Amino acid sequence: MTGWNASDIPDQSGRTAVVTGANSGIGYVTARELARHGARVVLACRSEERGARALERLRSEVPSADAEFRRLDLGDLESVRKFAQSYDRDDEGGGLDLLVNNAGVMALPYRRTADGFETQFGVNHLGHFALTGLLLPRLLRTPGARIVTVSSAFHILSNIDMNDLNSEHGYRRWTAYGRSKSANLLFTHELARRLAATGSDVVAAAAHPGYAETNLQAAAPKMEGRKVTERVMRLGNLVLAQPATAGALPSLYAATAQGVRPDSFTGPRVLGWQGAPGKSWRAKWTLNDAAGERLWAASEGLTGVRYAALKGRSNSTPSTVERNRRISSGASRDISA
Template identity: 45%
Template sequence: MSADTKWGAGDVPDQTGRVAVITGSNTGIGYEAAAVLAARGAHVVLAVRNLDKGKAAVDRITAATPHADVTLQQLDLTSLDSVRRAADDLRAEYSRIDLLINNAGVMTTPKATTSDGFELQFGTNHLGHFALTGQVLDNMLPVEGSRVVTISSNGHRFGSINFDDLQSERGYNRLRAYGQAKLANLLFTYELNRRLSKKGAPTIAVAAHPGSSNTELTRNLPGVIRGPVELVWRQIAQDAAGGALPTLRAATDPQVRGGQYYGPDGIGEQRGHPKLVQSNRKSHDEDVARRLWTVSEELTGVTFPV
């Protein structure tokens, strides 16, 4: 494929024989990615909190693609116990996992904590996925071409990792907390890929972001700004199918390399076809990444086989 070719869902290679686990895949870009992967032959596991909504998603996928092979796995990323149970189920059911797409997330929520006492956005978007990845990675490491794809956002650009107050206990700002969580997604991806590379594993870690995608993420914005933001959002955002393209490219394009980051090719990376993009300087700070990794292991009790 030439550099100027517009990559689309039709470029997803045949996925027959591959197992793809996608978190938060009953709606939005996770659902759209799941639908495409299933249509291309993958066995897709929708790892979702609400099984009723998950069942509805399975029905929609199989209605469009009758041969689709789609199953459900209950997963609540706000509970480390739920993450452990889900990881146990996945390890037992699938001796090989080709794709883990860490897609689920919350954005700009009111101040709240997970069942383990973590700030909700940091706990869900980063720690939950950190714990899940660490506990299923053994089933990925022997698999040639396996990938961990973690979804970040442009919000990482206004984030910083506040090690003195990771859980925003001294003061909570929902945008800062979101930025911290999305920056953590990238620091995790790059550090995981470094560790995988040092181990000589065939597994790679890649990140993607959807740009501005018309999904449910804006539902938690404060009421005074939600209306104006959604008005502007509708003008610049692409639909969820378009927002899923960077995820799909990161997950399936044979030319993707570990430690890369994919997003839309339009102005400000808000919309468009997926291309290789660059994250900010903070996301590449290896000292911060190693410290975040150590803290994440301590908080979750999960250590990685790399």
């Protein structure tokens, strides 16, 4: 592969990174390469068994790694809160240089999170919105910090529907996936705007892996017992997908390369499918200021996480928040950020 690659990652010594979904796929590669280049890395994963196994593997591949596993279930706001609290308790006074919002689910059958949200929207967007807000004070006090949120080229499948964020008026799994990935980009857009308004140098950027070989493609058919479809998905990965080592490069570029701009979207250069990282095309609706503000207000209401550290940008009022809470049939929790 020509162009920027993992060997171009600058020295990360003295930096701390949290990577969600780091037990496999591009999340694992992202965590491993950050550790290989000197960063202290926290593998934030839902499964204790898979997280511990990933940590063991990472340490075997990078013996000098400063890495640890901490449990985080993005489908449960209580778990998100506990993760942030444990981080504050165990790393008192420390900063956070890098948050990689990588974990995600794709095209699942209709399910709800622990808090009653449609799973793809709840995990891919709301969980990361809450996590970012809770860790934001640490990021704000760390010079040169970055927040990288992993979206997908498949965001083109659908804009968000503010009148049906939880797909209660009809569920199509790929449409819901596209909406959640559009939400990732809108979140990045609005976060970058709010950071700029405060004069912060924290960079909020987005990335996508193109078509990379991960467990995402086969997860839904495996969950439903559709063995033929699962085999087809795995065969497609072998024939068409680039390896996870290549799929992680856009995330690593957005996280570490010099000159990464706020609200940028990095992906594979070759048709957004594979190749070295570069500027990626994105749908115009992911750059809509009004839509970003509406999604932000709704996300605050649904999660109970309000970005108190970013004052002066939110248009939410108590009545607005209460209306947004009713979007979800699940009970949200009020978490200070």
